[in-house]
Amino acid sequence: MSNDSGNSGKTPRKRKDGGELDETRGVFMISVAAELAGMHPQTLRMYEARGLITPKRSPKQTRLYSQADVERLRRIQEMTTEAGLNLAGVETVLDMEEQFERMRAEMAQMRKRAEEMQREMLEQLEQARGSLRAEIVPYGAYNSELGARPVEASEPVKIPIKRRTKSPKRKRG
């Protein structure tokens, strides 16, 4: 890209001065958001009409896009330009990603409960016959058996979209 203002393209995070950046706060007017996302402003309006993105509005109805909105736009851009999805596909995939996310959370929950359960039971066992504990399969062994990969608590699920082998769409002139 060319003329963005230096800090774009980076994910939002805590600032050095310790202040919080609110990812969901509407801060960019449409022209800026479009620039950041590498899209035509009119495209953003179209996406909104299709329900793919819902920027905040100023009291005077000017659209205000958040960092999170811009991330979402970039994600949509990726799906359309690089994977060749149409907007119906984008909608579907975004929905599915949410489902993945819920499922992932459920798994993490399950794992956590299983661990708690074990701990409690081990405690009870210990209470029941303290010295016997060494003979029992230790906590760690059970835990590692509970699943192959650890489930990260924070990272959202992103489905890797296949790049098309065909010619990519033309970019905005």
Next chain:
Amino acid sequence: MSNDSGNSGKTPRKRKDGGELDETRGVFMISVAAELAGMHPQTLRMYEARGLITPKRSPKQTRLYSQADVERLRRIQEMTTEAGLNLAGVETVLDMEEQFERMRAEMAQMRKRAEEMQREMLEQLEQARGSLRAEIVPYGAYNSELGARPVEASEPVKIPIKRRTKSPKRKRG
């Protein structure tokens, strides 16, 4: 429809005589498969060229579609005609469904292991001090805590695709 042989439109299953129907066996020529899937034969060839479906071939290179192929075609049909996905979207969604499936299997596995674990530990507890068992939170209570919904072992995951509000695509004339 017109000239299919009576049993079309039904999902394959065990036959009354006890014989097995092999869902993956190539049995339908392209015209029949197209008829069953409600598609144009040429569309099937196109999908194959795009890698969306891979029918078997006879020694003379005639395509032979299985029941499973027809199901897949119907599924694709649903995604394109009713949800409005393009073929890139179909590809992506089918991939994602496979991922869902793996995740679901993993969860079932986890649940199973957690249950086994409990059982073992309860056994050990019982061994340790038999009569105390009544005081311990019983098996069933732990189990119901392990997750909201039961995970079915057999049913494959199908993502519900939203129907478009827009006009549906025209059917084959």
Next chain:
DNA sequence: TTGCTCCTCACGTCACGTGAGGTGGC
């Protein structure tokens, strides 16, 4: 006034479905 916003309308391009046209073997 300039440059942004808002909106609607229209057009070019591309993907996709399908028809046509020509071949070959049961």
Next chain:
DNA sequence: TTGCTCCTCACGTCACGTGAGGTGGC
């Protein structure tokens, strides 16, 4: 010969992106 198969090519339609055109407020 008829009706299927194979293939490639071409065209119509639709979705999508974007440009234009006209409005209004800082």
